[in-house]
Every structure is written in structure tokens, then in C-alpha cells.
Amino acid sequence: MRVLIVDDEPLARARMDALLKECADVDVVGSVGDGEAALAAISEKQPDLLLLDINMPGLDGKALAARLAHRTRPQVVFCTAYEAHAVHAFELGAADYLLKPVRVERLRDALRRVRQRLESQPREPVGWLHARVRGEPIRIALDDVICLVAEEKYVVAHRAGDQLLLDDSLRQLEETYPEHLIRLHRNCLVPANRLVGLKTLADGRVLARLAGTDFSPEVSRRNLPTLRKLLRVG
Structure with a gap:
């Protein structure tokens, strides 16, 4: 154990x-x-x-x-x-x-x-995402994802040590896992259990602090109240 x-x-x-x-x-x-x-x-x-x-x-x-x-x-x-x-x-x-x-x-x-x-209760990830490596389809556990970022025509799943291109859009992923993914801004989703805090910069921008990474994506003003409420209620 x-x-x-x-x-x-x-x-x-x-x-x-x-x-x-x-x-x-x-x-x-x-x-x-x-x-x-x-x-x-x-x-x-x-x-x-x-x-x-x-x-x-x-x-x-x-x-x-x-x-x-x-x-x-x-x-x-x-x-x-x-x-x-x-x-x-x-x-x-x-x-x-x-x-x-x-x-x-x-x-x-x-x-x-x-x-x-x-x-x-045997171990089972909360969900699977579909990605491609050198053109071949694979699946990755949602538990392993740090954040999901839309870049031009693709969605990139950031994990510890690598990045993978996904087949689905951010909207499709958000609709598939509404209880597990939260939106930081229009181009970024993160697993809810990754969000550990917020950091306000001198220029007023707010960044999300995520477990398991130093990467701090920006939070939009539109989504900020939802994130603050989530952090308050745990």
C-alpha cells in the first residue's frame, strides 16, 4: 500500500x-x-x-x-x-x-x-481522453492531465513530462466531464482537483495555481467568480 x-x-x-x-x-x-x-x-x-x-x-x-x-x-x-x-x-x-x-x-x-x-473498489480512472501519437490513436487517463489548452486547430493535453494532441474540442470535453473539468478561460480547461489556489499579479491579472506543475494559466474575469467559489467550498 x-x-x-x-x-x-x-x-x-x-x-x-x-x-x-x-x-x-x-x-x-x-x-x-x-x-x-x-x-x-x-x-x-x-x-x-x-x-x-x-x-x-x-x-x-x-x-x-x-x-x-x-x-x-x-x-x-x-x-x-x-x-x-x-x-x-x-x-x-x-x-x-x-x-x-x-x-x-x-x-x-x-x-x-x-x-x-x-x-x-478497484482502481479506475474517472475518464479517458483520446489522443494521437505519431498518427496512432491512444487513450490517456483524465487523472493524469494537468490542463487542456486549445491551440489553433488542436487541443493539447499537458501531462507531467509530455504534451499530446487530442481528437476532441474543449467544448466536447467540457460536456463529457462536467463534474471533473473546470474552465479557466475560453482556451483552457483544468481538472477540478488540480486547482489549489489563485495568484493575483501586480497588473491585476489572475493566474491559477495547479497541483503537480509550475505552469500557471491565466483566469478570465468571467470565470473568476466560479473558481473562487470552488476554492471556498472545497
């Missing part, structure tokens, strides 16, 4: 890493200190499980879990010092809720619960 540790306290992350070394069949793929870093790591590392603190600066654990609630992977196990958030955590679909200091026996119980969930 691929595990990502998310906690703003370095000592807590180190202790959890040590506990996971005592658990069988676990691969710690990363350890990060805030929700935005977690989104980037999820895109890059594709973990099966987040061990997630709740009280963190910026994007906190509950807001991050809300963004991931529609996905089978990663599963979420909250790790916190406070009991008060337990009911909300399970409403967000968390597999378990661990109180700090976490005992290794309790952690193993949580890992077993996550494995049972994952085995009952």
Missing part, C-alpha cells in the same frame, strides 16, 4: 513514518506539511492512502478530504489530537480516525480497513 503522510508538524510526520515501518506491506511514498503540497504529491505519487492531520495552515485536512471525496484513491485516515472532528471526518468518507499519539496496533487496524475498501 502506497502511503502519503500529511501533517504540519515535522516530529509527528517522523513518528508516523517510524510506526509505518512496523507495518507490513506499506510503502511511504512521501511526507508533506500542508494541504496544497499534498495535492501536488497525490498527483505525482498516486498514493493509496493519506494519513492526514486536520489542523494545518492554509488548506486544512477537512477541506482536502472534501476535495478527494469523489475518488476511490487515495483513501483518507485522519490522525489528530482532537476527538471533536470525528463525526465530520466520517461524513467526508474517511476510512478511519486515529487519535494522537497513535499506537501501532491501532494503525494496523486502520490499514486493514483501508485495504478492505480498496479491494472492494
